Amino acid sequence: MKDNxxxxxxxxxxxxxxxxxxxxxxxxxxxxxxxYPKAGISSPTIVLTDDLALKILWIIRIPRILSALLIGAVLxxxxxxxxxxxxxxxxxxxxxxxxxxxxxxxxxxxLLFGYIPVLTQISSALFAVIGLILSFSLASKFNFGGxxxxxxxxxxxxxxxxxxxxxxxxxxxxxxxxxxxxxxxLLGGLWNADWKTLLSILFICIISLTILYLYRWxxxxxxxxxxxxxxxxxxxxxxxxxxxxxxxxxTAAAISVSGLVGWVGLIVPHxxxxxxxxxxRFALPVSMILGALYLLICDTVGRSLLAGELPLGIxxxxxxxxxxxxxxxxxxxxGKTI
Amino acid sequence: MxxxxxxxxxxxxxxxxxxxTVLHDISLDIPNGVITSLLGxxxxxxxxxxxxxxxxxxxxxxxxxxxxxxxSSYSRRERSKLISLVPQNEPLQFSFTLLDYVLFGRAPYLPxxxxxxxxxxxxxxxxxxxxxxxxxxxxxxxxxSGGERQLIMLARSLAQQPEILxxxxxxxxxDPGNTEKVLDILQExxxxxxxxxxxxxxxxxxxxxxxxxxxxxxxxxFLADKSKFILTAENLTNLYGAKLNVTHVDESIIIxxxxx
Numbered sequence: 001m002k003d004n005x006x007x008x009x010x011x012x013x014x015x016x017x018x019x020x021x022x023x024x025x026x027x028x029x030x031x032x033x034x035x036y037p038k039a040g041i042s043s044p045t046i047v048l049t050d051d052l053a054l055k056i057l058w059i060i061r062i063p064r065i066l067s068a069l070l071i072g073a074v075l076x077x078x079x080x081x082x083x084x085x086x087x088x089x090x091x092x093x094x095x096x097x098x099x100x101x102x103x104x105x106x107x108x109x110x111l112l113f114g115y116i117p118v119l120t121q122i123s124s125a126l127f128a129v130i131g132l133i134l135s136f137s138l139a140s141k142f143n144f145g146g147x148x149x150x151x152x153x154x155x156x157x158x159x160x161x162x163x164x165x166x167x168x169x170x171x172x173x174x175x176x177x178x179x180x181x182x183x184x185x186l187l188g189g190l191w192n193a194d195w196k197t198l199l200s201i202l203f204i205c206i207i208s209l210t211i212l213y214l215y216r217w218x219x220x221x222x223x224x225x226x227x228x229x230x231x232x233x234x235x236x237x238x239x240x241x242x243x244x245x246x247x248x249x250x251t252a253a254a255i256s257v258s259g260l261v262g263w264v265g266l267i268v269p270h271x272x273x274x275x276x277x278x279x280x281r282f283a284l285p286v287s288m289i290l291g292a293l294y295l296l297i298c299d300t301v302g303r304s305l306l307a308g309e310l311p312l313g314i315x316x317x318x319x320x321x322x323x324x325x326x327x328x329x330x331x332x333x334x335g336k337t338i
Numbered sequence: 339m340x341x342x343x344x345x346x347x348x349x350x351x352x353x354x355x356x357x358x359t360v361l362h363d364i365s366l367d368i369p370n371g372v373i374t375s376l377l378g379x380x381x382x383x384x385x386x387x388x389x390x391x392x393x394x395x396x397x398x399x400x401x402x403x404x405x406x407x408x409x410s411s412y413s414r415r416e417r418s419k420l421i422s423l424v425p426q427n428e429p430l431q432f433s434f435t436l437l438d439y440v441l442f443g444r445a446p447y448l449p450x451x452x453x454x455x456x457x458x459x460x461x462x463x464x465x466x467x468x469x470x471x472x473x474x475x476x477x478x479x480x481x482x483s484g485g486e487r488q489l490i491m492l493a494r495s496l497a498q499q500p501e502i503l504x505x506x507x508x509x510x511x512x513d514p515g516n517t518e519k520v521l522d523i524l525q526e527x528x529x530x531x532x533x534x535x536x537x538x539x540x541x542x543x544x545x546x547x548x549x550x551x552x553x554x555x556x557x558x559x560f561l562a563d564k565s566k567f568i569l570t571a572e573n574l575t576n577l578y579g580a581k582l583n584v585t586h587v588d589e590s591i592i593i594x595x596x597x598x
Contacts, residue, residue, distance in 0.1 A: 087431045144355065214451045221442045223432060228425055230394050232498065233418030233446035278432040278478075281453060 012282035015275050019289045023069075026293060030065050030300040031057060040304065059194070067193035068299040069292040071254040072264060074205045076291020077212050078247035078254075079265020080272070080284055084223040085240050086148055092265040093251040096151065096244070097158030101131025102255045104162040107169040107182045115181040117192045121200065121256045124185075127162070128252030132245070134158045146226070147237060151244075188259035188313025190299050201253040208250025209288065215243060219280040261313050263320025264291055270327055294319070343502060343533050344368035344391060348400035351386055360386045361397070361557045368535060368552070373528040375548035375565070376537040379578055383557040384537035385426075388506050391535070392423050404502075418446040422500035424491045426507040433478035436490055440465050443497030458497075465496040469523055485516030492523065503527070505536035509543050521546050541574055541582070545591040553577050569593070 032042050037053050047053040078093035086095075094100070105127025109120045138154035139147070173179040221229050222240055229236035255261065272287040298315040344367065351361040360383045368374050368391075376384045389395040390402060393409050402409040404420065412420065422443070443465065444458040454462075466472045469489040474482075479490060488508055495503060505524070509517040525547045528534050538544060544551050544565065551568050553560040555577055561568055569591055574582040581596040 084432075087429065089431060217453050218445070218451065220434065220438065221445055224442070225425070225428060227389070227392075227394050228423065228428060231392055231418060231421070231423035231495075232442055233414050235414060273432070277438075278434045279438045 010275055012276045012286065015282075015286055016289065019286065019293060023289060023293045023296070026296055026300070027065055027069075030296060031061055033300055033304045034061065035304075063195045063198045064190050064193045064299070064303075065296060067190055067198050067257060068296040070198070070202070070205050071190075071258050071261070072268075072291040072293070072295025073209060073288040074250040074254040074291075075261060075264040075295070076268035076272075076287045077209060077284060078251045079291075080269035080280070080287040081212055081219065081243055081247040082265070083269055084219045084280060085244060086152070087223050087225075089270065090266070092263075093247060094159075094255075094260075094262075094265070096135040096155040096248060097131030097162060098128045098248050098251055099131075099255065099260055100159040100162035100166065101134075102128035102252060103186055103260060104166045104169070105130075106185045106259070107166050107173070110178055110181045110185065111169055111173055114178070115185075117197070120185065121197065124259075125252050125256035128255065129249070131158055131162060132248045132252070136241075147240075184311065185259045186313070187311030188255075188261040188316070189302070189309065189311050190258055191303075191309055193257055197257045201257055204253040205250055208246050208253075211246050212243065212250075213285065213288070215239075216280045216284040219243070219284065220278075258312065261295070262317045263324075264295060264316055267320040267323050267327075268294055271323065274327070341370050342367035343370040343405060344535075345403040345406075346390075346400065347403070349387075349390060349397045349402065350399040351383075351390060351395060351397050359557065361390070364400075364557075364559050366552060366559055366562050368533070369550050370533055371531045372549040373524065373534045373536075373547050374550040374552065375544035376535060376552050376554060377541060377544045377548075377577070378537075378539065378554035378560070380539055381556075382539075382554040384539075384554055385506055386557075387554065388423070388504050388535070388537055392421060392504055393417055415446050418498060418500075420500060421502045421504060422495035422498040424488075424495045424503065424505040424508055426510060427487075428491060430479050430487075433480045435476050436466065436471055436479060436482075436493075437462055437475040439479050439490060440493045440497050443494040446498060461499065462493075462497050465493040468496055468527070469493045483516075485512055485519060488512060488516070488520055489523070492520070496527075500532075502533045502535065505534070507538060508536055509538065509540065517543065518546075541569065541578075541593045545569055545593055565591075 029041060032044055032047055033040065034056065036056055037046055037050055047057060075093060082091045082093055082095055083089050102124040106120045106124040109123035113119050135151060135154040135158045138157060139150040142150040142153065170179060170182055173182055218234065221232050221234055222236060226236040268291045269283070269287050272283045272290055276282040276286050295316065298319060299312055302310040302312050302315050346364055346366050349361055349364040350359065352359040376387060378384050386395060390397050404412065409417070440462040441454045441458060444454050444461065447458070448454060463472060463475070466475055469492055471486065471489055471493060482490060509520055512520060521543060524534055524536065528547065548565050551565045552562040553568065553573065560577055561573060569584055571582055571584045574584065574593065583594055583596050585592045
């Protein structure tokens, strides 16, 4: 009889292999999916013999697919790291005022300069980092509770401030132009992704992914309370701050290109744990691959399902919410599967 | 008695937030290679003292010597190879397997970003064996009972291969059956020469396995001596402010509350 309390479900190596294989197939499908040479999936032989189709492939689709993979991996791994560091399976990367800061920055830039993608990207990244710095410095000013509680409260306060600022910007924005641009950015999407935007975030995202990956086993110990982590020879406060900063920097870079893409950082880590168990040695890399795959699927569907493009954030939220409901109503409760 | 492993010199600790002094000018020695119990009523400063011995809290005044050397001079790695902790309780949010969890104890022996290897897994299995949980190694820690949780935290600390094991109220939330199980395992470990210091508010637990007892009262050292000398009705009554009696049956010490 199968023991329901067995914590690891599948061999991690097989899961990683199968997910990599599926991701490769989705990449191949995505490469040949679009509006040209025909709507839907085109035959590779036709695309590869058509000069315009090849140009579209190289200039638009490949950087967009790479951006989706990179941003998905960053958002999922950052969400995973946040959940471990806060020992709370319901937090996500936008937790420390980062998402609302980025949204405020993007809206401010659109209002001041009009929608110029590179300026919006810089401004959103800048305000995401400001959100993080404000949360950290506010938390250090509080003189009660543990560090994590102070950070959570500071994050809530900073997010609320940026959120009200965003509301004000939307209120004064021209509803015929600026407000539409702001709303579209807030819904998230990769229509602006090209080689330039990809290169602009590549360095930070790769550094973030690499460091988080290297820390994957130690993350387990950092999910214990600080006193136990200290007893195990770890410097919990310093290492938690370091990893929070790195995960948030990656998130800030990612959402500066994609806009607000919700649920990836929240739901993907749960799926990863469901597949390979809670040991971060395996669950973190699986989260990275799953996040990349999830965002690529959503983006491919979003740009090919209808004649117009469906915002990415809407699709990730629909998918994320459905998966969340499935997880919550599955035979085991969420509390037992995480 | 063997040499002392810990020497505390005039330790005072005051909480920054509340400005409350919880340890007052404590000087004491903790013997090497024996089971010592830190006994006292709730709020007497036992957990704070354990935190200071662990290096988690820094005393406001005084110093802690471990094997004759100032505790603060040990590196994190050195310290955690020497001293490990079994907390009273630990919120466990993620369903690690028992083996995953015990492996965390190997951190002091691995490079900063290293992963546990075959040898670490062998040591983790030995630790699981010593608490009798080997068969459950692939179970989720979130599925364990209270008694099993205490044992798995003990196994994780043993995987650290420490010379000194600190336990913060290891039996306070356990039923009598599990209490006896935990104490019996500690007694077995004590026979191997491991220095064990456990805090408790239960004098029966101290009487069961401790060779040496330190009594704390309101943050001050009340008494410290071998258990056979210190566990008297008078001392316990003065420590707890409740009328307690002590009877010796064979080699066991039985402590009971006198009814009016």
